[in-house]
Structures are given as structure tokens and as C-alpha cells.
Amino acid sequence: MSSAWYCIPSKRPPAEAIPNLARWRDMGxxxxxxxxPGEGAVADFRTVERPYAGYAEAVNHLTRIxxxxxxxxxxxxGDDMTPDPNKRAEEIAAECIDHFRFGKGCPTSDDGTxxxxxxxxxxxxxxxxxxxxxxxxxxxxxxxxxxxCLRINQGRGPLWPEYFHCGEDEELMEVAIKYGVFWQRxxxxxxxxxxxxxxxxxxxxxxxxxxxxxxRANSREEWQKxxxxxxxxxxxxxxxxxxxx
Numbered sequence: 231m232s233s234a235w236y237c238i239p240s241k242r243p244p245a246e247a248i249p250n251l252a253r254w255r256d257m258g259x260x261x262x263x264x265x266x267p268g269e270g271a272v273a274d275f276r277t278v279e280r281p282y283a284g285y286a287e288a289v290n291h292l293t294r295i296x297x298x299x300x301x302x303x304x305x306x307x308g309d310d311m312t313p314d315p316n317k318r319a320e321e322i323a324a325e326c327i328d329h330f331r332f333g334k335g336c337p338t339s340d341d342g343t344x345x346x347x348x349x350x351x352x353x354x355x356x357x358x359x360x361x362x363x364x365x366x367x368x369x370x371x372x373x374x375x376x377x378x379c380l381r382i383n384q385g386r387g388p389l390w391p392e393y394f395h396c397g398e399d400e401e402l403m404e405v406a407i408k409y410g411v412f413w414q415r416x417x418x419x420x421x422x423x424x425x426x427x428x429x430x431x432x433x434x435x436x437x438x439x440x441x442x443x444x445x446r447a448n449s450r451e452e453w454q455k456x457x458x459x460x461x462x463x464x465x466x467x468x469x470x471x472x473x474x475x
Contacts, residue, residue, distance in 0.1 A: 234303040234319040234373070235260040237292035239282060244272045247309040250423070251275055254312070258319035259305065262296055264288045284394040290387025293379050302327075302343055304379055304388060307371035307420055314349060314418045322347075322418065326373055329413055343375030345411035346402060351419030368399035369406065371420040378411070381473040390463070390471070397456040401463065405471045 236259040240247055251272065254261050263277045271277035278295070282288060293304045303323050305313075314322070327342030348369045379388040382405065389398040390405075406412035463469065 233260065233301050234258070234305055234323050235262055235292075235296040235301040236305045236307070236313075237262045237289055237296055238306055238308055239264040239285060239288040239292075240272065240277075240309040241266070241269075241282075242309050247272055248274075250309055250312050253315075257313045257315075257317075259313065260296070260301070262292050263309075264292055284391075286387075286389035286391050286393045286398040289389050290391060293374075293387055297376060297379060302376050304374045304376075305372070306374070308422070310423045311371055312421045312423070314351070314420065317418065322373065326375065326413075330375060330411060341377065344377040344381075345375050345413060346378060346406035347373040347413040347415060348403070349373075349418035349420045350414045350416045352421050367403075369403040369412070370399040371422070372399075372402060374402075378406075381475075382409075383471050385474045386470075392459060393456060394452060395456075396453065397460045400460060401468065404464065405468050408468060408471075409473070 236251075236254045240251075240263045251261055251263075252274075255275070261275050263272055263275055264282070265271065265277050265279050266282055267279050269279070271279075278292065280291070289304075289306050293301075296304055303319075303326065305319075313319075326345065326347050329342075329347070330345035331340060331342035346369055349371065374388045382388060383390060388402070390401050393401070403412060
């Protein structure tokens, strides 16, 4: 299976989200969104309305829907992100299958979807010579193969469900490295149009104020909780991530 689905929770007003989402669709991705009850669907995009219980939980729920409909790859990120502009989804999927197909330790089959690929062409957040951009520090907009999504975390889903907004992307990278199936690709770019990213012509940095819906996710309390969970799970060797056979 080589179809790629872009599965994300979406909170931004449709007028803001649609231009980015349309790019994913135009590059060959199926787009599946989760929205809060009462917010309604985003025009022309398939939407699931359900209460938000965190980013990891939402992506895992959407992943189950996509896998039931035959998805070969789950891609995630945000409604402020755009796909690589030069390669269509089916071409990237074929390259991932070729990369992961043999000798990568898939627990049940060898179809080339036991793996995680992260595009790293977006070089934002490089803080000095020799430092890494944000795209190399976490798997923040990953391609996750079908076998990975079905079997990692004892079948709970591709992202560890205890994280609310941050931390799941760092654990995903670390766990994929642990199992020997993490691939970073600087030749591919998922551009993150983050609210805090400097814009052309701005001297002081922040492009705008943090959106209101992110205030809880970025609170000091939430960051401390996430950092504690991440540190404890890392020290314990990522318990519970073992793949089901």
C-alpha cells in the first residue's frame, strides 16, 4: 500500500487553514481532519468532529480511520504546514518503501512500511554554527508507515498517547531510532508556518501573538509535565513501545 494520508487535528478558522490543506490535497495526499464539536467541517475536506483530548490521541484516532481505509502511510503535522512542493505523495511513498523494505526488522511482514521518515529541509530554529534546526531534533511532521502505526506501542497507535501537545514528536524519533527505522531526509521540506516564526522585514522576531487555542498547550505547567514524562520514559528505555507481533 502506498497511499499517504495527512491526518491532523485542526483548530484554525477555515479561511486560514484551507490554503495550506489544499496544497496537501493537490500533491496527492488524502486529508483527514479532527475538529472540536460544533466547529463544523472545513469545506471540501473530510472532517471528524470529536472532543480534543490532545494531539497524540487525535492523531492516533485519525490514523485508525485511515488505516481501515487502506492507508499505506500516515503523515502528520499541523494546519499551518505545507508539503514538499517538488515531490508528490506517491513518489515519496515509493521511496520510503524502497528504503525500509529489507533488513529493517519488521515484526510481521516486509512490505516497506515498518519505519518513520522525517523531512528536514526546513532549516528554521538553527541557533548558531553547528546547531541543528528544529526539524532534525524531533519527528514533528513524520511519514509513518502502515506496519509502524499498527504495531508500535503495543498497538496503541503511532504516537505515545500520554502527551497532550508536545513531547510525542521527540519520543517518536527516539523510539524509531531505537528500533533502527528512522530516516531523516534533508532533500524534502515540510514548511512550518509557525506563529512565532520571523517574517520577512521583521526585525524583532515573533511574527504574531500565540493563537488562543495554544495557550494551554504552551503553558508552563504543561511544559513541565511534558518534560517530566519525557525524561522518565527515556530513562526507563521507552516502556510500552514494544511492537505487537
